[in-house]
Amino acid sequence: MRFRFRHRRIGRPNPKGNRRIPASSGEEASSVAADHSSTSPSSCPARSCSTSALMESSHPSPSPPSEQPRLTVTQIEQLRVEAKVFEIYRVLNGVDPPTMSLMLELWRDKHIEFLTKGLGNLGPSYNVLDANRPWLCYWIMHSIALLGESLDLELEENVVEFLFRCQITANLVPNMSESDAVAISQDKNGGYGGGPGQMPHLATTYAAVNTLITLGSEKALLSIDRENLHKFFLRMKDSSGAFRMHDGGEIDVRACYTAISVASILNILDDELVKGLGNYILSCQTYEGGIAGEPSSEAHGGYTFCGLATMILINEADRLDLPSLIDWVAFRQGVECGFQGRANKLVDGCYSFWQGGSLALAQRLLPIVRQQLQLSLIGVQPSVECKTNNGFTAEEAGLDNGKLCKDEAHSKIVVFSIKLYTILPVFAFPYTIALSVALQQYILLCSQVLEGGFKDKPGKHRDFYHSCYCLSGLSLSQHSWSGDAGAAPLPGAVLGPYTNLLEPVHPLFNVVLDKYYKSHEFFSAL
Numbered sequence: 001m002r003f004r005f006r007h008r009r010i011g012r013p014n015p016k017g018n019r020r021i022p023a024s025s026g027e028e029a030s031s032v033a034a035d036h037s038s039t040s041p042s043s044c045p046a047r048s049c050s051t052s053a054l055m056e057s058s059h060p061s062p063s064p065p066s067e068q069p070r071l072t073v074t075q076i077e078q079l080r081v082e083a084k085v086f087e088i089y090r091v092l093n094g095v096d097p098p099t100m101s102l103m104l105e106l107w108r109d110k111h112i113e114f115l116t117k118g119l120g121n122l123g124p125s126y127n128v129l130d131a132n133r134p135w136l137c138y139w140i141m142h143s144i145a146l147l148g149e150s151l152d153l154e155l156e157e158n159v160v161e162f163l164f165r166c167q168i169t170a171n172l173v174p175n176m177s178e179s180d181a182v183a184i185s186q187d188k189n190g191g192y193g194g195g196p197g198q199m200p201h202l203a204t205t206y207a208a209v210n211t212l213i214t215l216g217s218e219k220a221l222l223s224i225d226r227e228n229l230h231k232f233f234l235r236m237k238d239s240s241g242a243f244r245m246h247d248g249g250e251i252d253v254r255a256c257y258t259a260i261s262v263a264s265i266l267n268i269l270d271d272e273l274v275k276g277l278g279n280y281i282l283s284c285q286t287y288e289g290g291i292a293g294e295p296s297s298e299a300h301g302g303y304t305f306c307g308l309a310t311m312i313l314i315n316e317a318d319r320l321d322l323p324s325l326i327d328w329v330a331f332r333q334g335v336e337c338g339f340q341g342r343a344n345k346l347v348d349g350c351y352s353f354w355q356g357g358s359l360a361l362a363q364r365l366l367p368i369v370r371q372q373l374q375l376s377l378i379g380v381q382p383s384v385e386c387k388t389n390n391g392f393t394a395e396e397a398g399l400d401n402g403k404l405c406k407d408e409a410h411s412k413i414v415v416f417s418i419k420l421y422t423i424l425p426v427f428a429f430p431y432t433i434a435l436s437v438a439l440q441q442y443i444l445l446c447s448q449v450l451e452g453g454f455k456d457k458p459g460k461h462r463d464f465y466h467s468c469y470c471l472s473g474l475s476l477s478q479h480s481w482s483g484d485a486g487a488a489p490l491p492g493a494v495l496g497p498y499t500n501l502l503e504p505v506h507p508l509f510n511v512v513l514d515k516y517y518k519s520h521e522f523f524s525a526l
């Protein structure tokens, strides 16, 4: 039977009543505003994974050397070999750890407390992250749903109404009456802005629609103006086949994903929106194997997720070089067990989703991956030397009898074997369980804040963005080997107490699976 935390409305007593609350660190209550400032594009000391990555154009330059202190590989290996997880915690956090079971426990009630406090800040006087308010709704509501909770109906309605006002575009004034808003929503401008009266933007449109799907009420789903949204998407479509973020805005893989994800989940995806898009995404896959934000840029986990998910949604994933992509993502998991966003950068909790999500997607593409590996070897005749060196028989390597000379065959097989060695372990059952449990260890020990919320890494502040993507990554890794959707994960796949188990997410859209099914049914019937 499936283990779930379902439909506990926030504000009611906790039926489990078994949460152990750690002593306050003194950072509490008044610190929520301070936490927000840590996500503010303008005030974030380290812009790493700031919300600017979601809203602004990003052209990563070659990675600068980091000043962040980190353990050396030798130190980590030593600590690991001696199984001194406590020591790792102490060195990373600078304080003595609580007991092991407390460290590995998901502090549900504290997370809910932190998340619900954030909802109070969506009103018109809330200036920090002013252009990101639908994102705040999504990060918070999705995190709450992952934890198996939901809001009181009145609070949910407030969010629906707030987002409805964000659907009204730049030619309107904030705080207008609902009747005026309804009248003006009939005009040609679709899409959601970062706040009421702001210009529509693809990123905030994605955040708003995912929030409404997460809320899932009829009122929430019906509030989405699909017809005008489709017009908005067509207006954002560029002649290259890609999309731009907003009128006159930048063209990149993020814009492609947000447009296609929303169009797909709302059942308004058509040939016009898809035309030429696969070619654009393909031109963003770099020599490293990952996907960049735009052609000739550096591969990055955020864009790799967006690019791969888009290709799957438009049914063109087989055009990507999947073995190289998987190779690249797998090597982004550092010795700290978390993922980095790109080569030579520090690991960070949010990539648990962007990189972990890419692996979760690739896992479903294994038949295509195998086919691509085999196709790259058609006609190759393995030599005895190759078989000995690489430990694979011709049959295992999927080789045909071929016409290539020995040298050519040899070089191809070496390349092939490198891929086999890196890709097979990534998807071999026990090995992958170990990798996903290791990722859970990073999230629970290094990103989780025991007072509630999640952060990039020790030494940083918690924020809603990292809370959302750490929880999303945690859910994906807990469920990564559950088999058919809906099956309960094996206890060994869930690090810490089994009560840590989160709701499963749909890896293409990053909404809770049940919410996706409900909305799919709803929009298929329209």
Ligand SMILES: CC(C)=CCC/C(C)=C/CC/C(C)=C/COP(=O)(O)OP(=O)(O)O
Binding pocket: 047, 048, 049, 050, 053, 054, 055, 058, 059, 060, 203, 206, 254, 257, 258, 300, 301, 302, 303, 306, 340, 341, 342, 345, 346, 348, 354
């Ligand atoms: C759905 C949607 C809008 C997705 C956005 C995907 C996403 C997170 C893209 C990342 C953008 C980027 C290049 C960040 C680098 O920031 P950095 O240089 O500060 O971080 P780093 O050092 O970890 O690379």
Ligand SMILES: [Zn+2]
Binding pocket: 048, 049, 050, 348, 349, 350, 351, 456, 466
């Ligand atoms: Zn981050």
